[in-house]
Amino acid sequence: MPIPTTMLASVLTRTETIELERRDVPSPQRGEVLVKVTAIGVCGSDTHFYETGVIGDIVVEGPIVLGHETAGEIVAVGEGVDPSRVGARVALEPQTPCRRCRYCKEGSYHLCREIRFYGAWPIDGSFVEYAIVDDDFAHEIPDSMTDEQAALVEPVSVAVHAARRAGITAGAKVLITGAGPIGVLNAQVAKAFGATEVVISDPIVHRREFALARGVDVALDPADSDLSTYDQHFDVYIDASGNGRAIKSAFDAIRPGGSAVLVGMGGHHLEVPIALLQHREITLTGTFRYVNTWPVGIDLIASGKVDTDGIVTGRFGLDGVEEALMKAKTDPAAIKTMVIPALTHAAAE
Structure with missing residues (x-):
């Protein structure tokens, strides 16, 4: 043509x-x-x-x-x-x-x-x-x-880059805030990278249900659930919401030596618990788009590992x-x- x-x-x-x-x-x-x-x-x-x-x-x-x-x-x-x-x-x-x-x-x-x-x-x-x-x-x-x-493949690439930055490996326990498309894709990529437990938090019920149907182990409503039962539990925390309150609430749930990766776009400034980060040696980082991720993203979708x-x-x-x-x-x-x-x-x- x-x-x-x-x-x-x-x-x-x-x-x-x-x-x-x-x-x-x-x-x-x-x-x-x-x-x-x-x-x-x-x-x-x-x-x-x-x-x-x-x-x-x-x-x-x-x-x-x-x-x-x-x-x-x-x-x-x-x-x-x-x-x-x-x-x-x-x-x-x-x-x-x-x-x-x-x-x-x-x-x-x-x-x-x-x-x-x-x-x-x-x-x-x-x-x-x-x-x-x-x-x-x-x-x-x-x-x-x-x-x-x-x-x-583009939003999956965002998740692949985040998983790499977080250092997700076999057996990792992962917490994600935000169950929109990026949050759910991050959850699936985390599982594909070997995570054995993924917990996601989102205030919207149909998003929690959508996440649960795609392999998430637990979906929490932040309005009636807190993370106190997960104190120092997670190896990796990924934010896919950009919500400052959600981010601050998650730090206590990260184990010593764990990592926190900010993917969601929020405000220009965020108050974080510096003493906690120092004492637990938690690595806090962000992501900027992606690099060398397309072949992996294509394979994850084509293989069905990302639904x-x-x-x-x-x-x-x-x-x-x-x-x-x-x-x-x-x-x-x-x-x-x-x-x-x-x-x-x-x-x-």
Whole structure:
């Protein structure tokens, strides 16, 4: 099928405003491939940019396309790329590092100061019909995986990176706060890494039920349960909520020599029990996206070790991106929302 010259793009033109525009289809340059986008997951960071225009030190200063959890099919390649890649179904790693700095050379390319990340100002994301990505960041998926599963490799990669940072190994006991998509995926990845006990806490009943159905051992309601019975019990604590109260309540439950990893996006400052951290030698760290995680994420989903069935609870076309971005806030039963370009009904002028 011939590649069109123009495409639809859902553009954040100002805070809380998405407009459907028609743009030129980009051409892949040397080392790049052009991907026809088939599925894009909605991330909490997309919603935050939509509502506020700011995440940390990233400020949206003009029109931008959001979206970074992406699957698609390669339809064209740039110079230096094997033409046989055309037709390959891929999961996109949505970042372009400089490949020359200290961090890139050390293998920590996610910390590259010049990295270009999809949907983070000023780099356009993937709420589009066609997207460009570096050839080696277009990871092929097996035929058994669906497009939606391929898009979910991105949030699974968040969990893989967190598990590595936490040092989860066989026999680990893990506590997670927040049973949204990232929390539940962290729970499943922890199990895949060898954790034998995973406890999750979330105030929303259907999220607790969803987590229990996917291998979590105990799901607590923080409104009527505390962690006092788990004093110094867990090897690893992972926060997937960004909620300061939830984070502070968890430190007593970490054993001496344990680790705490902050994944959820919360406020700029957090009060932590320094004396407790020192006396128990607890390692407290954060995560920044991911690095070298896509092959593992693909294998975890393809093997069934991470169960993605039922995680997608809503699907919208490019003309429904605004509703998709707010679905987790407007629908209490929502878990994960997908944007499927093929479902788009409207046409931009």
